[in-house]
Amino acid sequence: MNSFRALTMATLLVLSAGCSDPLSTDLATPPIVTIATPVNDAGFTSGAVVSFTGMAQDHAGSQLTGPALVWASNRDGNLGSGGTISSTVLTTGEHKITLTATDAAGSSAAAGVTITVTPPLIPSTITSGGNHTCALSSTGVAFCWGWNGHGQLGTGNSTSSSTPVPVAGGLKFTLLTAGEGHTCGRATSGESYCWGDNEAGELGTASFASSNVPALVHATVQFTRLSAGGKYTCGLTASGSAYCWGQNTQGRLGVGDLEHRRAPAAVAGGHSFKSIETGNSQQTCAVTTASRGYCWGDNGFHQLGLGLPLTVSFSLSPLPVSTEVDFRTIHPGEWFSCGLSTGGQAYCWGANYGGRLGNSLIGVTQASPYKVIGDFSYSEISVGRFHTCARTNQVVYCWGQNTVGQLGDNSTASRGSPRVVNGNHSFGSVSAGNSHNCALTPAGAAYCWGANGAGQLGDGTKIDRWEPRAAAAWPSP
Incomplete structure (x- = not known):
C-alpha cells in the first residue's frame, strides 16, 4: 500500500496569547490516504479492467467516502469518485494515478501510484x-x-x-x-x-x-x-x-x-x-x-x-x-x-x-x-x-x-x-x-x-x- 500526507490548505489559527487552539490544529490535520489497488508499477493492457480501491480517514478517524474521494490520472484526468471504481478506457502510456481525499473542514491529502498501460501482446510471442x-x-x-x-x-x-x-x-x-x-x-x-x-x-x-x-x-x-x-x-x-x-x-x-x-x-x-x-x-x-x-x-x-x-x-x-x-x-x-x-x-x-x-x-x-x-x-x-x-x-x-x-x-x-x-x-x-x-x-x-x-x-x-x-x-x- 502506498500512502502519504499532503500539506493542508487550511490556515493554522494562532491565539493572540501565542498558544495554538487545539481544535483548529485538529481541523487542520490532513486526511490519511491509502491506495490498495492497483499496486505501484503494475502493468495493464489497453481495454482491460483496472480496479481502483482506496480509503481515507479524517483527523477524527472517521472514514471518508463518496465524493470526498477523487481518482485522477495525469494522462486522462478525472477517473471518478468513491472508495472503489474501475476503468476500461485508460489510454496507452504511463499513468500517475492519484487518490485525493478532502474532509469536511476542507483539508485535503493525496496518495499516488504509477501504472503502465500497453497494447496487448500476442501470448507466447515474447x-x-x-x-x-x-x-x-x-x-x-x-x-x-x-x-x-x-x-x-x-x-x-x-x-x-x-x-x-x-x-x-x-x-x-x-x-x-x-x-x-x-x-x-x-x-x-x-x-x-x-x-x-x-x-x-x-x-x-x-x-x-x-x-x-x-x-x-x-x-x-x-x-x-x-x-x-x-x-x-x-x-x-x-x-x-x-x-x-x-x-x-x-x-x-x-x-x-x-x-x-x-x-x-x-x-x-x-x-x-x-x-x-x-x-x-x-x-x-x-x-x-x-x-x-x-x-x-x-x-x-x-x-x-x-x-x-x-x-x-x-x-x-x-x-x-x-x-x-x-x-x-x-x-x-x-x-x-x-x-x-x-x-x-x-x-x-x-x-x-x-x-x-x-x-x-x-x-x-x-x-x-x-x-x-x-x-x-x-x-x-x-x-x-x-x-x-x-x-x-x-x-x-x-x-x-x-x-x-x-x-x-x-x-x-x-x-x-x-x-x-x-x-x-x-x-x-x-x-x-x-x-x-x-x-x-x-x-x-x-x-x-x-x-x-x-x-x-x-x-x-x-x-x-x-x-x-x-x-x-x-x-x-
Whole structure:
C-alpha cells in the first residue's frame, strides 16, 4: 500500500496569547490516504479492467467516502469518485494515478501510484535474447528493446532503447526469436526474415552483411518454427525437417561438417522434429515427432546428454539423448541443457555450476537427464546462459545463477532448486535471455527482470531488477 500526507490548505489559527487552539490544529490535520489497488508499477493492457480501491480517514478517524474521494490520472484526468471504481478506457502510456481525499473542514491529502498501460501482446510471442527483447502486438507488429549495437532491434539504426520501439519495414509477423546479437521472425506471408549481426551468416541472407532492418532469409523452404542463438539460427519446416545456418563451432549446425553457412542448410540424419532450440551455447537440441530427444555440437561438459563414459567431445550431427524420457522440448544453455518431458517434468544435464541443473548437487556434472527438484508439472521451460525458468499453469519458477537478480526472487543468491518468482503475477509465457527474463500475462502485459544494463527489461531505465517489473508502454503503430 502506498500512502502519504499532503500539506493542508487550511490556515493554522494562532491565539493572540501565542498558544495554538487545539481544535483548529485538529481541523487542520490532513486526511490519511491509502491506495490498495492497483499496486505501484503494475502493468495493464489497453481495454482491460483496472480496479481502483482506496480509503481515507479524517483527523477524527472517521472514514471518508463518496465524493470526498477523487481518482485522477495525469494522462486522462478525472477517473471518478468513491472508495472503489474501475476503468476500461485508460489510454496507452504511463499513468500517475492519484487518490485525493478532502474532509469536511476542507483539508485535503493525496496518495499516488504509477501504472503502465500497453497494447496487448500476442501470448507466447515474447522472446529474450542476449541483451535485447522482442514481442508481437495483437496486430502482428514487432516491437524490440534493449541493446542495438548490431541493429538487432530492427529500427534502421544502431541506437539502443530502454523502451519498446517498432521494427521497421511494415511487416506483420506470427513469431519472433531473439538471439545473442540478432533477431528473426516469420512473417504472415510465411517467409522468414532476420536482422542484426551477421558476422557468421546467422541472418541466412547468403551474405555476411549485417542488417538493421528485416532481411529476407535466403531459403527454398518455409519455416514454421525458428530459434535464434549465439551467431546461428535454426528452423523447422511444416514436415519437421531441420535447417541451421551461421557459425558452426563444434558442429552445432548439425550439417555433418564444421563449415559456417550463410544460408539454411539441412541438418543431417533425416529426422522429423517437432521442436528445435538454440542458445548462447555450442550445442543445439531438438525433439522428434516421436518425442525423442537429440542434441549435437559441443559435449565437453556432457551437455548433449549422451551418458557415460565421455567418448564424444562434439558431434557434427544429431545424437540421441541417453534417457527413456519422452520430451516436448529441449533447450541448450552454456555447458548444460534442460528439457520438459511430455508429462510436464523438468530434466537438466551437463555442468552444474551455480545450481543451473536444479537438483541441489551444485558442482556435480550430470552426463544424462536428471530430474529437477520438486513435484511441479510445468507447461513451459526456457533456458538462459546460466539459469533456467519454467512455468506451471501461470506461476514461474527459476533456478541457477542469480548474480543480477535473474531468478526474480528479490535476491542475488544463486539457487540449486526452483524458486518462485516474486510478485504473485499470473503468467501465460516466459522467455529466458542471457541474464534476464521476460514474461507475458494471459492478457498480454509484459513483465521483465534481471540484467538491465542495455535497457533489455524495457522499463525505461538501465537498472537491474531483482523481481518482475512492467515494461514501459510503446506507441501504437
